Amino acid sequence: MATYGDGRRVAIVAGVRTPFAKAGTALKSISAIDLGKLCVAELLQRTNLDGKEVQGLVFGTVIPSVLAPNIAREVSLMPQLPKGVQAYTVSRACASANQAITDAADQIALGHLDVAIAGGSESLSNIPILHSPRFAETLLLASKAKSLPARLRIFGRVRPKDLVPIAPAIAEPSTGETMGQSAEKMAKLNSISREEQDHFALRSHRLAAAGTADGRLTAEIMPVYIPPKFESVLTSDNGIREDTSYEQLAALKPVFDRKYGSVTAGNSSPLTDGSAAVLLMNEEKAKALGYPTLGIIRSYAYAALDPGEQLLQAPVLAAPVALRRAGLALKDMDLVEMHEAFAAQVLSNLQGFESQYWAQRAGFSQPVGEVDRAKLNVMGGSIAIGHPFGATGARIMTTLLNELRRRGGQFGLMTVCAAGGMGFAMVVERTQ
């Protein structure tokens, strides 16, 4: 199998992200749009790229602002980018940034674009809070009322419970199951123990802390000077707990099944604010502009299954397809980056890679294989670093390529699970 792009190879030039901050903390005053602007502006600054070269900007977001649903366009409207940039927003739950990247990459592979920015942004500190349907209906009726008494009459129907606001829940609209409940179910179905989950979470924090301390992780993080007063600055992810211990994690109460459950706040990814973006170019264009590239996209694949089954297991279906499209096998991979929504999900996915059953489900005779833990999420993952839904895919891509370069590796595999029973996998190849 040839590299994706039919000769027009898609190169990744660079990636930058804001620090990831737990929702309600350091970045809470910054909207998802402004986080995206900060990130894209810094990407342009760091890469020394003249904004006029950028032709497209695709951004992912999961909980968009009702007032500005096309976040990509708002982000693109900064003075350093031409107003003619094609900018649109994609949504594929936690794989939204991946969708943004593959959309932009497809446009480059098609020859429609030469230079594009893709990524995502999420501010879970700034989610829209909705009125109840009954109160919303009342407001609409009142706005159409002709007189004040008529308007007051309409408001008279409102009952106290109608005034309770509704915050979007991270639940499946189809099954009503929350993501945590799904993870809990997967832990039980796949016999993932509480101990295994806590050990995995601990590993995530330890590795992320090490990557932060030695600067490998912070190399791709921009400082965010916090508006409006700029009295503080955030330079690294604030959810990483270098001092956490197995005992501390083991002491946490399960959240989703208090009696028999094993999924805790400690072995799940936290609600997070942040933005991440990568700069993509047609490989020839990158050469012409004199840019060294981090790597190229070798292949990618999406997959999905019934969300009522194992909501976060679809990476197991996507990965073998991506590997086949790349003409490569798991053993060829120098690094594997797997999105960590929950420790239970990662461990279920890893189990699935080794399983004949899931191989057959994916249409393969042989399983993907056992992932060498020494190559897996070597600087931790979303459990420690955090998970701004729309941005995570771009973070993982940047980390994978930068670390491949540091290690002198050639191939990397990344997978991301997403709500709706969806999964994503991509194979990248380091260039030069």
Added chain:
Amino acid sequence: MSSTTEVTIGGLVGTRWKPALSVEMTDGIAVITFDLPNESVNKLSRAVKDEFVALVARLERDTTVQGAVLISGKPDVWIAGADIEEFLQLKTAADAERLSRDGQMLLDSIERMRIPIVAAIHGACLGGGLETALACRYRIATDHPKTILGLPEVQLGLIPGAGGTQRLPRRVGLTQALDLILTGKHVRAQKAVKIGLVDELVHPSILRSVAIARAREVAEGRRKSERGGGGLKGFVLEGNPAGRALVLRKAREQTLAKSRGHYPALIAAIEAVAAGYDRGTAHGFREESRLFGEMAMTDVSRQLIFLFFATNELKKDPGVEPAHYPNLPVSAFEPLPVEKLAIIGAGFMGAGIASIAVQHGSLVRLKDADHARVAKGYAAVRDVLKERLTRKQITRVQYSDYMALLGGTVDYTGFGNVDLVIEAVFEDLAIKHQVLRETEAVISPTAIFASNTSTIPIAQIAQASSRPERVLGMHFFSPVHKMPLLEVITTAETHPQVTATAVTYGKKLGKTVIVVNDGPGFYVNRILSPYLNEAAILLDQGVAVDLIDKAIVDFGFPVGPITLVDEVGLDVATKAGKIMADAFPERMQPAKSIQAVVAAGRYGRKSKKGFYTYDKEGKKGDVDPSVYGLFLAPGSIPVAPSIVTEHASEPAGPPEMSSVQIQQRTVLAMLNEAVRCLADGIIRSPRDGDVGAVFGIGFPPFRGGPFRYMDTLGIQIVVQRLEDLNARFPGRFEPADMLLEMARRRQSFYSDERS
């Protein structure tokens, strides 16, 4: 445009004379387009006035014309005002008065025309332009940022001379009119309609059609211009003679207190306004003309007009003289584009430069040693932009766009594509060398490195450079977003293209740029140094702090020298003072007082303790009496006249130290040094020296600048006074050789019409 080559001679176009006014009839409405040939803006000259007179007569005769519209053919200017060049040709007050009367008569005839004229205003409507609009029967302005209205005459030491002092108060009310006339400020269209200066706002694309419709409506009596008047408050204050008298009296008092009598036009303007209320507008118009004539002959006006032309000349000055480089091709003088700017040092200066750069569309990389300092820089940029936002000078979108252009860093990422680097780090040569080396390692070979040092010679900084031809100084003044001057400092090695780029970019940032040669203190700080030093020596000798400051403010500086030192910071001042003393030991030895105060850890405002007291917010209070104990003999009380005689080397001063003596000692030290700068080739011309002192230090503008002031005094007088002082304080007041030579030859610095 015709394809034949046009030769301009005194406003006339060769072969064919082109009118400034053209008329197009639209269904009974005459649309008059004002489009001054061969000029970028419309100005009211004698020639244009003659055309107007003829046109008015023609329209009056033509009974098919029902109304008229006056519109501009220039993109963003309606009428920018009178042709100031013509003012320079006025020899007597009677000449000037006649010019004013002629203007008044024209506008009077417009006001009284059979048909109404509607002013359709887009762009600058200033001075005579606004006076013209006020004489029209109806005013429409475009809701556009380029549309501004005002009467800036006082900024040139004049008063509105074509009826502005009479028509404006009757249109917008007395208080509002005085505010506009006495500040010379302009208002935007939104504000203009609010105060009743214009009748309505429209989008530029429909200005013409709406104006035509309004002309017809006014002609048919279906529409009338409504006057503003300031509501109930306006009526109580201004609707009756007693209220008006009160407003006028207050205005006189405040103006005198604020201007300290240095700007006679301000009082003249009030008198002209008052005359119209006292004895009717006919009398008011006559008084306006008379006072205009009087003001046009004042030295103040001549100096302010000189500065106006000097800054205009500098706007066109590329900063390099190709004739000095016969071996270089023309392309070597073309300024390079500056799209991305790196600023090293996010302190007050660095952030200040960033704040104006982003507003002019530059991408800025702001670097400092740690994130906390960069964050402070962000906050400082934000403060500047936020203030503009609050004042509605920029929109929310502009605010966020400008902030988006700023990128902070603590390393050299993002320097790869910068066109210009400006360092504003600590004033320490070793640090500057380190920064220069680090920067040159990461920037492109064509990028320019500029130092914002205020005292360290650029050549010394450039010693660390591998490409000294791309190194120069860009000395901004604090606060950067307010101070209009930029000193561009070149060394012998600076490439002219580098100079041209820095000059062009400085102008793009809205600065008045003077190019100066390298040397300790360059120009502005070099002349400032002996002046501040002399003030400090006066302190040594027991003259009170406030007495010195008051004398200098009376002279016309915005702040006194001791206040200035407190503002700048005594640490900074002494550090700079040492560099100057090393360079010019014979006349810039630091005074005892400043050394003693800084040694006591009192740095001025920044440490909330200096010569003056400061409250917690840093607001300045009175002189801190404890300061005298730091440098005066115990028990001696610094009263105004007392001179302490402890300096054995210096003879005691006279028992009385008058304001004039303080002014002479400090200012003469500055004047003498300015001449040395000219003689040493630090500045290119007296003009640059004058502009630099006025815009960089606040040298009294009504005195024109150090060189203009010396011309006014007479060079021989200057030399005489210097020699007298030098006899008492040997060394410090040795007259510059150039002055002696000029005195001998009875020369002056300026010989042209404008002196």
